[in-house]
Amino acid sequence: MKRAPLFFVLVGIAILASACGGGGGSSVVPHGGSAAQQHAGAVIHVTIPNNATGTSTRKPAFISSNTATLTIGVYTVNGATPSPLPTPLSIAIATSPDCSTASGATSCTITVTVPVATSVVLQISSYDASGNLLGQGLVGPIDTTLATIPTQSVSIGGVPAKLILSPAGLAAGDDGLTHPIVFGVSAQDASGNTIIPPGNYPNPIALSISGDPNGALSLSTTSVTSPGAVTDDGMTPVTLNYNSAKTVTQATITATYGSVTASIPFVPIVFTPTSAALLLGGSMQPVTVSEAGYSGAFTVTGTSSVATVTCVPANCTPSTAGGTVTIDIAPGTAAGSESVSVSDINGGFANIPVTNTASGGGGVLVGGPYKTYEYSTQGGGTNYGITVGSDGQTLWFLDRANAALGSVTNPGSCNTSCTGISEQNPFSQFSPPPAGLQAITAASDGNLYIADVGAVSGDSGQLIQISCPGGLCAPALSASVPSLPTPTVSIPPGPADVIAAPDGNLYATSASGSFFEAQIVGCCANGFSSQYFPVSSSLQPNVLTADQSGQTIWFTDTATGQVGFFPLPCMYCLVTEQPSTFQYGGGAAHPRVPRLPMAKPVPRHRHLCCGSAFATPLGGIVAAPDGNLYMAETGGNEIDQLNPSTWETCSGATCTYNAIALPVSGAQPINLVVGPDGNVWFTDATGYVGVIRLNTCATGCQASEYNVGGSPWGITAGPDGDIWFTDSSTNKIGKVVLQ
Numbered sequence: 001m002k003r004a005p006l007f008f009v010l011v012g013i014a015i016l017a018s019a020c021g022g023g024g025g026s027s028v029v030p031h032g033g034s035a036a037q038q039h040a041g042a043v044i045h046v047t048i049p050n051n052a053t054g055t056s057t058r059k060p061a062f063i064s065s066n067t068a069t070l071t072i073g074v075y076t077v078n079g080a081t082p083s084p085l086p087t088p089l090s091i092a093i094a095t096s097p098d099c100s101t102a103s104g105a106t107s108c109t110i111t112v113t114v115p116v117a118t119s120v121v122l123q124i125s126s127y128d129a130s131g132n133l134l135g136q137g138l139v140g141p142i143d144t145t146l147a148t149i150p151t152q153s154v155s156i157g158g159v160p161a162k163l164i165l166s167p168a169g170l171a172a173g174d175d176g177l178t179h180p181i182v183f184g185v186s187a188q189d190a191s192g193n194t195i196i197p198p199g200n201y202p203n204p205i206a207l208s209i210s211g212d213p214n215g216a217l218s219l220s221t222t223s224v225t226s227p228g229a230v231t232d233d234g235m236t237p238v239t240l241n242y243n244s245a246k247t248v249t250q251a252t253i254t255a256t257y258g259s260v261t262a263s264i265p266f267v268p269i270v271f272t273p274t275s276a277a278l279l280l281g282g283s284m285q286p287v288t289v290s291e292a293g294y295s296g297a298f299t300v301t302g303t304s305s306v307a308t309v310t311c312v313p314a315n316c317t318p319s320t321a322g323g324t325v326t327i328d329i330a331p332g333t334a335a336g337s338e339s340v341s342v343s344d345i346n347g348g349f350a351n352i353p354v355t356n357t358a359s360g361g362g363g364v365l366v367g368g369p370y371k372t373y374e375y376s377t378q379g380g381g382t383n384y385g386i387t388v389g390s391d392g393q394t395l396w397f398l399d400r401a402n403a404a405l406g407s408v409t410n411p412g413s414c415n416t417s418c419t420g421i422s423e424q425n426p427f428s429q430f431s432p433p434p435a436g437l438q439a440i441t442a443a444s445d446g447n448l449y450i451a452d453v454g455a456v457s458g459d460s461g462q463l464i465q466i467s468c469p470g471g472l473c474a475p476a477l478s479a480s481v482p483s484l485p486t487p488t489v490s491i492p493p494g495p496a497d498v499i500a501a502p503d504g505n506l507y508a509t510s511a512s513g514s515f516f517e518a519q520i521v522g523c524c525a526n527g528f529s530s531q532y533f534p535v536s537s538s539l540q541p542n543v544l545t546a547d548q549s550g551q552t553i554w555f556t557d558t559a560t561g562q563v564g565f566f567p568l569p570c571m572y573c574l575v576t577e578q579p580s581t582f583q584y585g586g587g588a589a590h591p592r593v594p595r596l597p598m599a600k601p602v603p604r605h606r607h608l609c610c611g612s613a614f615a616t617p618l619g620g621i622v623a624a625p626d627g628n629l630y631m632a633e634t635g636g637n638e639i640d641q642l643n644p645s646t647w648e649t650c651s652g653a654t655c656t657y658n659a660i661a662l663p664v665s666g667a668q669p670i671n672l673v674v675g676p677d678g679n680v681w682f683t684d685a686t687g688y689v690g691v692i693r694l695n696t697c698a699t700g701c702q703a704s705e706y707n708v709g710g711s712p713w714g715i716t717a718g719p720d721g722d723i724w725f726t727d728s729s730t731n732k733i734g735k736v737v738l739q
Contacts, residue, residue, distance in 0.1 A: 066191040068093055068129040072112055075123040075138055088123070118144055124156060132190030133159050136202050157202050158195030158227070160187035163255045163262035166235065170253070170266040171291055172242050173342075173350025175274050179242045179551070181348070183264065184235035185224050185255055196234040200226040206256045207238065216246035217266060219253075244268065250292050267292045269342060269350040271327075276340070278307060278331040278356040287327045287352055289342050295321040299504045301444045302340035303392045305332040305676045305719055306356045309340055331356050334676025334721040334738075337625040339550045341502035349503050351550040372689070372708050374727070374734035375418040377406055383726035383733055385440040386714040389448065389468070393719050396448060396468075397726050397733055398437035403427050405448075405466065405473055406733070412720035414735065421733070426466050426473040436461060436494075439543075443500035448473070451495040451508055461494040463508055496558075497543045502550035509541035509555060543671070547623040547644060554644070556618035556631055563618060563631060563642065620671035622680060626694050630680045632669035639669055639682060639692060639703060670713055676721045677738050683712035683725050689736055708734055 073088025075081070089112055093099050099108040114120045121140035128134055137156035164186045172179035185205060187195045195201070205224040209217050220239035227234035240253065254263040271289045278285060289298060297317040303309045312326040313319070329340060335357050343349035377383060381399040383406070389396050395408035402423065409420040427433050436453035443449055447467050454461030466473050498508040540559030547554060554565045619634035629642045668685040675681045680692040689712055690705035711729035718724040723736040 066128045066189075066193060067126045067134060069127040069131075070108070070110075071125045071127070072110065073123050073125075074114065075121040075140075077121075078119050079141075088125075114142065114144060120144060126156060128191045130190075132161070134189045134191060134193075135159055135199070137199060157199040158187065158189045158193075159202055160195065160205065160257045160260055161190040162188040162192075163205065163257060163260055164188065165253065165255055165262050165264045167264070167346045169264055169294075169344070169346040169348065170240060171269050171294075171344055171346060171348025171350075172244065173274075173352075174244045174268045174270050175350065176245045179244065181240045181242060181266075182237050183240060183253070184228070185238055186227065186233065186235045187257065194234045195227045196230045197227055201257070203257065208254050208256070209251055210254065211251040212248050214246045214248060216243050216248040217241065217251055217253075218243075224255075240266065242266070242268075265293065267294065269344065269348060271342065271350055271352060275353045276307070276329045276355070278329065278354065280331055280333075280335060280356060284328050284330040287329060287340075288324050289327060289350075290318065290322060290324045291344060291348075292322045294318070294344060295323075296345045298325055299343045299444050300327055300340065301343075301500065301502060301504070302338055302352075302354070303390075304338055304388070305334040305392075305717055305721055306336040306338045307332050307340065307354045308392055327352075329354060332676075333719065334717075336674065336676055336678045337548070339502065339548060341504075341550050343502070343504045347503060349550070351502060370706060371737040372706060372734060373415060373418075373737070374708065374710075374732045375414065375421055377421055377731045377733060378402060378404065378423045381406075381423070381731035382728050383731070384438050384713050384728055385450075386716045386724055386726050386733065387440045387442055387448075388716060388719055390442045390444070390446045394471070395716070395718060395724055396440055396442070397714065398440055398450065399423055399731075400435070400437045400728075401731075403433040403435065403437065405450075407471065408724075408733070409471065411718045411722070411724065411735070414720075415737075424473055426468075426475060427464075429475065434462065434464065439495075439497040441498050441500050441506075443506065444504065449498050449500070449506055451498040453494045453496050461510075463495050463498060463506075496541070499544045499546065499553075501553060502546055507544055507553055509544060542618065543620045545621045545623050545629075547629070548625065548627060552644070554621055554623065554629055556621045558617040558619065558634065561617050561633075563621070563629075565644070619669065620682065622672040622674055624674055624680050624692075624694060625678050626697060628697075630672055630682075630692060632672055632682055634668055634670060634685075637667045637669070639672075639680075639690075641697070641701065671715050673715045673717055673723070675723050675738065676717050681715060681717075681723050681736070683715045685711045685713065685728070688712065689715070689723065689725055689734075706736065 070091045070093065071088040072091070074086055089110070091098060091108065091110055093106060093108065096108065096110075098110045099106055101107075112122075114122070119141040121138055122142070123136065123138055125136045126134045135156040135158045164184075166184045166186070170181050170183060172181055185207070187201070187205065189195055201224075207219055207222045207224065209219065218241045220241070224236050224238065226236070228236040242248075248266070248268060251266045252263050253266060254261060269289065269291050271287055273287060276285045276287060295318060297315060298311070300309055300311055300316055308330045310328045310330075312328060316325050318325055327340065327342065329352075337353070337355045339351040340354055341349055341351050377397075377399060380401055381404070382401040384398045384400050386395060386397040388394070389407075393409075395411050397406045397408075398404075399406050402425070404423040404425050405427075406421065406423040408414065408418065409422075411420070413420060434450075434452035434454075437450060438453045439451040441449050447465050450464040450466060452462050452464060464475065466475060468474075494510050496509045498506055501507050540557055541564075542556045542558040544553055544555045546552070552565050554563065556563055617633070617635050618640075619632040621629060621631045623629055627643065627645075629644055631640045631642065633640060669690070670683045670685050672680055672682040675691070679694050682690050682692070684690055684705060687707055687709050688705035689708050690703055693702045693704070696702040708725075710727040710732060712725045712734075713728035714726040716724050718735060722738050724733065725735070726733050
């Protein structure tokens with residue numbers, strides 16, 4: 001839908017000593033005035049662009065290009081409505097001698113008369129060619145007693161003829177927690193244009209909730225007075241808070257403007273039981289999931305060595321609207337905890353906590369020392385990202401030097417030797433070939449997604465989707481591959497990391513100082529559906545992770561040492577920064593500064609908040625089963641521990657960041673992962689693979705490192721229950737045996 005700025009009008013008032021109706025202008029004075037009464041000429045300057053976007057050399061915006069007629073009338077005189085109310089002056093833009101077109105815009109200079117020695121308020125209205133009201137605004141009071149009356153301006157507010165609520169439905173899990181759910185409110189005028197600033201709506205859009213007898217739902221506001229930002233297509237974000245400890249079957253959120261209404265349903269995603277406790281070698285546990293009135297497919301994510309997940313029916317779609325599907329959660333090959341995420345096509349999702357314990361259970365037990373093995377890959381490679389494929393069995397890794405994709409088909413058979421390692425080149429049709437293969441993840445659609453950070457002239461980086469049916473990989477296209485890499489997202493250069501998030505979308509970072517999101521659903525014959533949003537030029541977001549709740553994505557920054565987060569589902573993008581000073585362990589506080597917006601919102605309304613700065617740039621980040629975040633300081637010999645619920649303590653104008661530094665023996669920790677044993681494992685580019693033993697953290701976390709040589713970089717929990725890593729300086733991958 002085309003957008004039209006609604007509206008900005010300049011009004012100049014010149015005193016003209018004239019009789020009523022004189023001065024060559026058109027009179028809008030009240031009837032019945034004294035014949036001797038003096039009047040002033042009000043000069044109205046209006047500029048109308050001839051395009052839908054309102055582009056013009058004048059700022060900040062102008063009246064809609066759909067405007068065909070203007071009316072200008074007296075609204076009040078000395079604070080009272082005249083009686084009888086005079087007929088407004090009507091200007092037909094196309095035929096009025098007061099209007100002319102030049103330099104791509106139509107300008108009208110209209111002189112009207114108003115009483116002298118009074119306080120006058122004028123009402124300006126705009127209409128399209130069919131006579132539909134587009135906008136209204138008031139200018140004044142105009143004090144006509146002044147010898148020189150300054151120019152005034154008025155923002156004409158667009159009149160809503162259609163209300164839009166997005167997304168089409170809202171949902172969250174009935175897990176007993178409180179969920180903030182963000183949706184957007186926007187409006188279109190009678191000509192079908194989206195109403196954007198400047199100018200408020202002539203009257204507020206009212207919001208209400210029905211079908212919620214127990215008060216499970218509440219709104220952050222019940223009145224939307226103005227459209228959202230121009231760059232956000234006029235969408236105003238509103239938060240619906242859902243207390244799932246209270247019962248609600250199906251509620252409706254309704255927006256009302258006069259006789260115009262729009263509504264969206266809220267329906268809880270109901271799952272029973274609300275958590276799954278598994279036993280190694282034990283039986284599968286079914287979880288039933290339903291959403292009243294919903295007939296679309298659910299997306300289920302969470303398959304790992306902790307648990308394997310299947311859906312009944314296999315397409316995870318209820319046979320009837322509101323029907324039940326069953327998620328079978330079976331114990332994996334290793335003890336640990338994770339969340340199984342269930343999402344609908346509208347972005348609503350629920351998280352099912354899963355715990356898999358050994359017989360006799362209780363606590364994280366880690367032995368040592370460990371056996372470590374390394375295996376050569378194809379000649380001359382430098383290996384980076386590594387992940388477990390969607391099948392839960394195959395390891396995939398990136399060979400940057402050879403622009404190749406490697407795999408380990410049977411990791412459990414690898415000990416002193418490993419025969420299941422191979423490499424292939426699915427990028428042969430890319431020109432130039434990807435030179436910065438860095439991060440890789442497997443998504444719920446069964447494909448691999450690769451972040452190519454770029455490295456040479458002509459390769460500015462890209463996000464690549466790869467399909468590997470039967471183990472033979474190729475760009476996932478149904479059409480021919482053009483000369484440039486496809487499918488890629490139109491993104492800033494240098495994607496550094498990519499993850500498949502619990503809400504069913506991909507999230508990635510860019511070394512140019514940006515985040516972006518790509519929808520997996522509907523990928524990818526002709527590329528991704530994507531959004532990206534720039535952040536401050538001082539930022540360089542690096543690695544992403546979802547927290548244990550599955551409701552927040554956290555990220556590190558390699559340029560400034562900042563750590564930040566954004567909530568899921570994300571609806572509004574507003575980037576903020578904090579100061580750069582920091583001391584560990586609740587040390588010296590720093591002055592608090594305002595959190596200022598650093599980037600424009602984008603149509604899918606993502607929201608970011610950046611946080612505190614650490615001593616040196618940060619690399620990898622992971623959310624651990626103990627509820628804490630662990631981050632690698634790539635420029636120092638430390639792993640940082642941060643509690644996301646108490647990470648910042650503020651008192652008045654002073655804030656302190658609460659974190660714990662865990663020294664390690666190496667000097668350059670890079671990436672982290674939660675292992676099958678439930679502990680945090682990390683790579684150290686100075687030649688080590690290390691572990692943070694979480695069961696020691698009550699009295700001070702113990703970290704150990706094991707010398708494997710080379711430059712370990714990528715790390716993942718393998719399907720065989722061991723820790724796998726890559727080496728960025730040699731053609732090797734390796735593993736640490738935990739069993």
